Amino acid sequence: MTRRDDGREDNELRPVRITRGFTNYPAGSVLVEFGQTRVLCTASIDEGVPRWREGSGQGWLTAEYAMLPSATHTRSGRESVRGKLGGRTQEISRLVGRSLRACIDLGAIGSRTVTVDCDVIQADGGTRTAAITGAYVALHDAMTYLGAADALVDPKPLSCAIAAVSVGVVDGRVRLDLPYEEDSRAEVDLNVVATDVGTLVEVQGTGEGATFPRSTLDKLIDLALEGCEQLFVVQNEALAAPYPGELPKPDPTAPKRKSFGSK
Amino acid sequence: MTRRDDGREDNELRPVRITRGFTNYPAGSVLVEFGQTRVLCTASIDEGVPRWREGSGQGWLTAEYAMLPSATHTRSGRESVRGKLGGRTQEISRLVGRSLRACIDLGAIGSRTVTVDCDVIQADGGTRTAAITGAYVALHDAMTYLGAADALVDPKPLSCAIAAVSVGVVDGRVRLDLPYEEDSRAEVDLNVVATDVGTLVEVQGTGEGATFPRSTLDKLIDLALEGCEQLFVVQNEALAAPYPGELPKPDPTAPKRKSFGSK
Amino acid sequence: MTRRDDGREDNELRPVRITRGFTNYPAGSVLVEFGQTRVLCTASIDEGVPRWREGSGQGWLTAEYAMLPSATHTRSGRESVRGKLGGRTQEISRLVGRSLRACIDLGAIGSRTVTVDCDVIQADGGTRTAAITGAYVALHDAMTYLGAADALVDPKPLSCAIAAVSVGVVDGRVRLDLPYEEDSRAEVDLNVVATDVGTLVEVQGTGEGATFPRSTLDKLIDLALEGCEQLFVVQNEALAAPYPGELPKPDPTAPKRKSFGSK
Amino acid sequence: MTRRDDGREDNELRPVRITRGFTNYPAGSVLVEFGQTRVLCTASIDEGVPRWREGSGQGWLTAEYAMLPSATHTRSGRESVRGKLGGRTQEISRLVGRSLRACIDLGAIGSRTVTVDCDVIQADGGTRTAAITGAYVALHDAMTYLGAADALVDPKPLSCAIAAVSVGVVDGRVRLDLPYEEDSRAEVDLNVVATDVGTLVEVQGTGEGATFPRSTLDKLIDLALEGCEQLFVVQNEALAAPYPGELPKPDPTAPKRKSFGSK
């Protein structure tokens, strides 16, 4: 079997690293790396929910994905300067939010909003799947933080772990975790978001200027689920260490804290 | 087996109607109806391509999806008034464009741009899949128009037909072509874009506040492909009639025409 | 006397058709056609009024006019994509709103807002006057709907009918209801909005790269009023049929309904 | 006959003053005052025309109208801060541009663009009509400037003078040149743009929450034309003095100047 340009087997992930507590202010702050792809994922908590959700007794979780201009091989324009969000940015932001809402019990966090920010520091393919994988860990830390503050309605607001990986057909071969060089010439590209209890959250597959048979789809999903299994192991190892910062102490006499975004 | 609220079987499409030549100016203009969902799909052709594509000798195809404010059960705000495109609008526009680019040989249309507009007149679920299904027919008419003008590099620029349908899990049952009432309470929602040569173009599946096992995904895709087969029949029947308008006559001595958007 | 290109006399309208109930969700939904010009006019009703009108005990009526990109001979750009409304769009939206507010007693509808949407499906001159003429019928249906729901303070909120028509000087001749081909080369262009009780609502006349004597203005207004008389007949005929949909039943014990935009 | 609140007869203009050379850099710069209404009207000339007009051999004239935030009785928001132009602003800008294009031979100014800016310093009703009346004088000065530079194709590019005035029905009386206090409670409001050769350029009449008979329209136009006659006298008197600044000297050997906006 021919190795890939970076020496990996077809079914091998790039080296995955998860660094908790990468920055200090958000309740959860994680740098996730899939090879050269690096994404800073943070989870901040604010009191209150969007207007359309008020009175539901439920919290909310929303996500924003963005790319630093210097993150790409050739510098890309800054969306804040252009004054509007690109379609790709909004599409991925929505995907990250939906994916994480699949694992959280929004009734458990009270009338609060979790904002997940995924800012791509360096992009080498698979930024959206790395973002989801890292964001789950940041979300986990934020829940630990809320729990320590005695601010959770239910002590276990997360029902499962969430991870995501890209797979694709490159040079006629079904491959896991495509870097930019492979992604840009893939015939088929599939992103899978899965849970550690064996179910699927999102499946998004696209023929890039080509179409693909049902049998290829099946192989791609098999491989993606294999990849997610490995990611759950990395997440678990990262979460084995204690919370990377100072946890609040519950104080039943204190007035309700307004924001959990800073420590 | 229990019938659905509208009397259909689980694996039954809503009545699908395709009206060609619905408006007069675009080279292709189709009203597509999936039950109460109605989308006006047009294909307009302009000379020239976007700047980043200049010099490639290839044409381009782009799509824009939008919803009339009065199309929804409760009137929705107008994006032009708000001054920005919503994420959903951009996401679907990109999906429609990618789906149609899977069937067209962009080298065959010369240095021209096809703009596909999908404007939803009435929305009752499945607007994006209806849009793709109708847009293919509008694109087909636009190619006929270009061919009559002797403006095609290759006389057969479309390699296959494209259709799309939504499937989902509602009340625990796998169902085809969800209307709004089912879509809004579906546990899983999947949109499939397929070709009439048996391959897939796009697969987008989402657990709506839930996750789903691999076996459900398989059943959903089976049912969607069945649905697409029926849609290809409807498309073929619609395209059996002659071009709904006056076709241009080729004139080798004439200067190149600037635009094929009007007749 | 020389006939016009489309065979009409100078003082003849194009064939005018009014189709009520063209779509199903708004309280009033009308497709109006002046020859090849086709505009979808809807009237949706929401509880509440704009902030500046709160506490007045009066309702409000506002209008939004827009053109589908595919409606013109050559495809025009989408204003939502450009991120701003053109001056012409806003000008016509304001005109439609003012015109309809001339016939409605806003005290009669309670603290509600009627939003009139005029979306041009196909443009062949006179879109703003067709829009006003059709919007009146949609507004009439919306009032019928409100009346059936027992939601009117005064059972007859409309004091008169409103219609509009364009007139102009083309080839030195005073002509009624200009199609695009005449409009684009007219020396003078006048839009008149009138009531069926013989009064004027709006008069907007412009010399297009030319100026015009007072006597021409007089002739143009005479002809426009003649045209409006014919439009009132068409409106009346259209409104002779019963409400095209299911009317709500008044229920004095029910809590006030939040929205009348859907049926 | 009862006098108006400000002591005027019904058919009397407010004191009208025209100050040429109010600022120094534009080729034409005029402060026009209709009573308390004050508008700075400037005409700047740049080489080149908008892209859609290139190659026509014709020049172009465009206008922009705006209101200073402090110009109104109660401070109004700044459109540049809100990030979008209001409908009223665009509507008046378009009106001013159309009105002035009625008097200028755009072929005579070569491939140049005249930009007319009308900035309202203080608003007390009739700002659009004051703007047009003052802008004509600024345009006249700009043409004198171009002529002195030997830059005109035809030495007399203006075919007539242009002035505008508002009329309305207030307290049941037909009145000329309404100040804000009358304008805000007028039943009918009409703006007329006319030429000094006895023809009309624009007529825009609106029933404000009311409709009006044809006979009222006739009386309003009679009175407006009377008012314009007086305005032409004021314009002529203002233009009797020499150009308020230094005129360029023609220099046939010099390269074409890029801009006539500064002196």
Place this chain on the structure above:
Amino acid sequence: MTRRDDGREDNELRPVRITRGFTNYPAGSVLVEFGQTRVLCTASIDEGVPRWREGSGQGWLTAEYAMLPSATHTRSGRESVRGKLGGRTQEISRLVGRSLRACIDLGAIGSRTVTVDCDVIQADGGTRTAAITGAYVALHDAMTYLGAADALVDPKPLSCAIAAVSVGVVDGRVRLDLPYEEDSRAEVDLNVVATDVGTLVEVQGTGEGATFPRSTLDKLIDLALEGCEQLFVVQNEALAAPYPGELPKPDPTAPKRKSFGSK
């Protein structure tokens, strides 16, 4: 010593004129002229404060600076048309606001907002410093107005006068109050905002494509403070005359007035 192009000594201001009551509606309205630079500075007062300041018991002061398109030698684009504020505009607006907040006791004006508008009518260098110098006088008049209405918590809300001037190094010489011609070729450019009690409010110095020694900075600040002393004299002379308009009479039985922007 060589004179400057306009005949001034290096340490001489341009003729400075301050005209109070330039327009009639704002509580303070001042035209300030530094030679050919002319800025209209107004101070309007509204009841209420921004949301983030509510409940503080303190008022607020904010400023907006803008340039008329015709104010510059070559016409500049209109920011409202472009749909966004330039960086320079925002930077100067913030500077003017900060500068004036240094002299006002915001607790003394109650829960009100002062909006200072500085609109440049003609620009010949030093517009931001002229704006601050004039705005102080407009603010002073607005406080007189509030005092007359018996609406001040503390009768003396202004602790000192504020003025500003530009200095720079041109042709190797340290010069005061640079006109555009000098400013555009200055090697160093410094704006100083000072109080009449001998202290500094803002110092902003920039090497324009060059850097400068500490000793130059010292000379520049010395000269700027000298210039400010002269400006305080001009401000005082202007403020020696009575309030240019009608002052309100206090009426303890009247309900609180909503706005002090109009008289």
Place this chain on the structure above:
Amino acid sequence: MTRRDDGREDNELRPVRITRGFTNYPAGSVLVEFGQTRVLCTASIDEGVPRWREGSGQGWLTAEYAMLPSATHTRSGRESVRGKLGGRTQEISRLVGRSLRACIDLGAIGSRTVTVDCDVIQADGGTRTAAITGAYVALHDAMTYLGAADALVDPKPLSCAIAAVSVGVVDGRVRLDLPYEEDSRAEVDLNVVATDVGTLVEVQGTGEGATFPRSTLDKLIDLALEGCEQLFVVQNEALAAPYPGELPKPDPTAPKRKSFGSK
């Protein structure tokens, strides 16, 4: 003497760290840390210059500063989502650009544009001064990169080093390098940009709700220049190591490379 909250002397910098090659694609990529403040500074090079600079034979340098939403103690809104740049962001972007243009010979880099991006990862006061200090190092690396590619007109395009630091008066004491906690309650705040040849580039001092005597300004500048001396040492140490990545090899026969943003 009382120590500061973080144990520092009044004239002591926070620990400053400069990490070159923090990301891989830009020609220069530096993480700069002033205590808890961390800014990613990159310098990317593109062929070509802005339109207004074309034909000058000179290159251009521009800068963009931004803050990640999660960088602040309490999460701040994303400017790309709001659709416009805040005034502070633009002000700092302009400052960084001006500061770096003071040290570069833009004629030496040919017709190219250097874009400096300063993205704040974590904000604890002094982000703009940290950004300038780090950006100089990134710019230095980018020049090394261009030199290796044999793409410099002059082998030494940088005439000096640039660093910046904040100083302020806190609790009545003149202090160096303020963290957020001190900055937020400082009475005076001054940012100084200086060169390693003893000159000043920018001086921006503000009384925060207070004014300050000339003598305080002098002390602040003295202290800031002291601080900059220490920063030049840190920059030099960081730049003593070789270029952190692979340098291009000059190839005289190769066509000119389009972009130096990626390696």
